[in-house]
Structures are given as structure tokens and as C-alpha cells.
Amino acid sequence: MKILCWNTDKAVWKHWNQVISADVSLVRVEALDGVYEALQSASSEFKYCFIFLQDKSFPKQVEDVVALRSVFPHQKIIVFPNQTSQAAALRLFSVGVSGQCAPYIGREQLDLVLSVVDSGEIWGGKKFIQQLIQQSATTAQVNESELEGLSDRELSVTQCIAKGWSNKKIAHELDITERTVKAHLTSIFKKTNTKDRLALALLAQNYYPVL
Structure with missing residues (x-):
């Protein structure tokens, strides 16, 4: 093997x-x-x-x-x-x-x-995973309402981040430049009080149950 x-x-x-x-x-x-x-x-x-x-x-x-x-x-x-x-x-x-x-x-x-x-x-154990999900969901609820303040384009970028897409792929799929993607992300991080792609992706997954 x-x-x-x-x-x-x-x-x-x-x-x-x-x-x-x-x-x-x-x-x-x-x-x-x-x-x-x-x-x-x-x-x-x-x-x-x-x-x-x-x-x-x-x-x-x-x-x-x-x-x-x-x-x-x-x-x-x-x-x-x-x-x-x-x-x-x-x-x-x-x-x-x-x-x-x-x-x-x-x-x-x-x-x-x-x-x-x-x-x-x-x-990892079912108990560990259940606790992990419950604790993270509780934490994410504090920020979920802040996603509602994003523009339609920012929401589209956020959903792409949750899928694990790179800036290059997001730019290609949304027909915008990578520089524009970065600008959107800067704005999104500020509006949602998230510090990086990981935090934003986790937040988006709680907001959108199915991506």
C-alpha cells in the first residue's frame, strides 16, 4: 500500500x-x-x-x-x-x-x-465532532447577520471562498480581475469581522447550509 x-x-x-x-x-x-x-x-x-x-x-x-x-x-x-x-x-x-x-x-x-x-x-470520535460543530455554529451565529450587509457581488465571492476556490478561479468564474477579487475580499473581511479566508469560509458554511 x-x-x-x-x-x-x-x-x-x-x-x-x-x-x-x-x-x-x-x-x-x-x-x-x-x-x-x-x-x-x-x-x-x-x-x-x-x-x-x-x-x-x-x-x-x-x-x-x-x-x-x-x-x-x-x-x-x-x-x-x-x-x-x-x-x-x-x-x-x-x-x-x-x-x-x-x-x-x-x-x-x-x-x-x-x-x-x-x-x-x-x-476523532463522534462526540468530539458534535461538540466541534455545536461550538462553531454558536460562534458563527454572532457574525451571520453581518453577511446580510454584503452586496450581491460580495456574496458571490463569499460563496466561492466557501467552496475553496482560489482568487484566480473566482475571477474567471465571475468574469472579473484578480485585483477586483482581492478588493472585494478586503471589503468582505471588514464587513464580517473575519480575519482570513478560513474564518470567512466557515461563516459562509453556517449561513448557507448547502453550497
Whole structure:
């Protein structure tokens, strides 16, 4: 069995090789483009895709995973965030990510995670996920009414963000320039009191149950 790993941290990569089963082969890529290329050329070859979410570009990587899921909806993805984020966890679980684990997970626990995910379940526990959704929904309700103050164009951009689209794709779909997309986002962040794409996407998902 082969597992595709998007990992830019040498220490974490070394640890994964130490705890993975002997019959499993890990294939490492260090850039998002490499993930797409690997899955497009041999999508059936990789049973899982491990993704290490580093601190430096955490919000962007979360949205990169969302976009990845939209292109490869059947690929089992397990994320290994280097920080705790309720918003990020909810965002990732909501788009179908199979599990979330600590980067330095132990051998026995990793075997358990893969067993659970292989059976079609989500790793993290139902109780944890239910609490996550309830807490995030409560937090988001404070901001939901602020989406009503957005213009029609800003609402369109917001819905695109919730789908994990890049500025380039949004510009293409809405027939506007990327510079205009950025201007809209600046305005949207200010009106909704959100600080980044991740926070805005989570808010939009609560406002629009089905996107």
C-alpha cells in the first residue's frame, strides 16, 4: 500500500517513516502542485493522502486541502495540523476529510486511525465532532447577520471562498480581475469581522447550509 504525503518538515517526515507499518510505502511531495500531479497520474495508487499543516501558512493550507477535496472527492485525506484550531477542524471535516491527528502520532494509534478510516468512519470520535460543530455554529451565529450587509457581488465571492476556490478561479468564474477579487475580499473581511479566508469560509458554511 502506498500513501502520498504532503510534508515539508524533515522531523515530522522522519517520524512518520518510523511509525508506519513495514508493508506501507510513503511517497513524499513538498509542494501542492506535486500532490495534484501525483493524484492525477495515479489516483488509484494512493489509498491515503497524509498532509502536514504547518504553522507558517496554516489558514492557506487548510483552504488548499478544501480545494484538493473538491478535485479528488473520493481520496481519503488525513491531516496532521501543527496547531489546534476548532475552526479549521470543522472546515476540514465538513468537506469530507477523513481524520485529524497529531503530527507525532504513535505507531499503535496510527494503525488504529487507518483502521477506523478504512472502515468508512471519521477519526476523532463522534462526540468530539458534535461538540466541534455545536461550538462553531454558536460562534458563527454572532457574525451571520453581518453577511446580510454584503452586496450581491460580495456574496458571490463569499460563496466561492466557501467552496475553496482560489482568487484566480473566482475571477474567471465571475468574469472579473484578480485585483477586483482581492478588493472585494478586503471589503468582505471588514464587513464580517473575519480575519482570513478560513474564518470567512466557515461563516459562509453556517449561513448557507448547502453550497
